[in-house]
Amino acid sequence: MLxxxxxxxxxxxxxxxxxxxxxxxxxSVPIAYIDNGTAQFQFACxxxxxxxxxxxxKPDRAVAxxxxxxxxxxxxxxxTTYAQEIPLIHADGSSMIVRGPVARQWARIAQHARSTxxxxxxxxxxxxxxxxEFGAKGSSAAIRSVLERCG
Numbered sequence: 761m762l763x764x765x766x767x768x769x770x771x772x773x774x775x776x777x778x779x780x781x782x783x784x785x786x787x788s789v790p791i792a793y794i795d796n797g798t799a800q801f802q803f804a805c806x807x808x809x810x811x812x813x814x815x816x817x818k819p820d821r822a823v824a825x826x827x828x829x830x831x832x833x834x835x836x837x838x839x840t841t842y843a844q845e846i847p848l849i850h851a852d853g854s855s856m857i858v859r860g861p862v863a864r865q866w867a868r869i870a871q872h873a874r875s876t877x878x879x880x881x882x883x884x885x886x887x888x889x890x891x892x893e894f895g896a897k898g899s900s901a902a903i904r905s906v907l908e909r910c911g
Contacts, residue, residue: 780895782902790909792902799892801879803867803903805910812863814879815855820889823854823881829889830882831856833866835873836896841866842882854890856881867907871900 782794793802799816814831816823823829831843843866846856858866870877873896880891 780897782896782898784902784905786905786909790906792899792906794894794899796892796894799879799890799894801870801877801892801894803863803870803906805906808910809859810863810867810907810910812858812866813855814881815853816881816890816892817853819854819881822883822887823848823889824850826881826883829856830885831858832878832880832882832888833869834878835869836876837872837874841869848881854881867903870896871903873899 780794780796782792785791785793789804789806791802791804793800793804798818799814802813802815804811804813826848828845828847831846832840833842834840843856843858843862846858849855849857875896877894877896877899878891879894880888882888
């Protein structure tokens with residue numbers, strides 16, 4: 761019985777580990793992403809410009825009713841970075857798209873994270889909503905592949 765439980769536990773842990781690894785899709789729109797089931801964090805090359813996205817499937821009521829919010833990124837090494845007053849997109853959840861220098865800065869932060877990245881929508885600098893944690897495993901290679909194709 762103990763052996764069966766160990767095998768099942770090992771299978772669950774293996775599934776969890778692969779679900780927490782960054783993926784890369786190199787189609788016409790190269791994209792690096794990680795999905796924890798509740799939210800997705802991604803970098804994509806759209807029209808030659810780097811875009812970063814954060815999508816929450818079932819957002820907090822405050823997020824679902826907002827037109828703009830700030831976005832906070834905290835890597836495991838510490839030091840929170842903010843993208844301020846970004847419009848929210850409400851379709852099948854809530855999401856933000858950030859382009860340009862901020863997306864490039866956050867790509868570098870995500871590439872250098874050792875184990876985790878934390879993202880949250882923020883209002884007024886004090887209230888955080890829909891905070892999610894993502895593993896950093898594979899982020900460096902996946903994001904580098906997008907950056908190589910994104911000029």
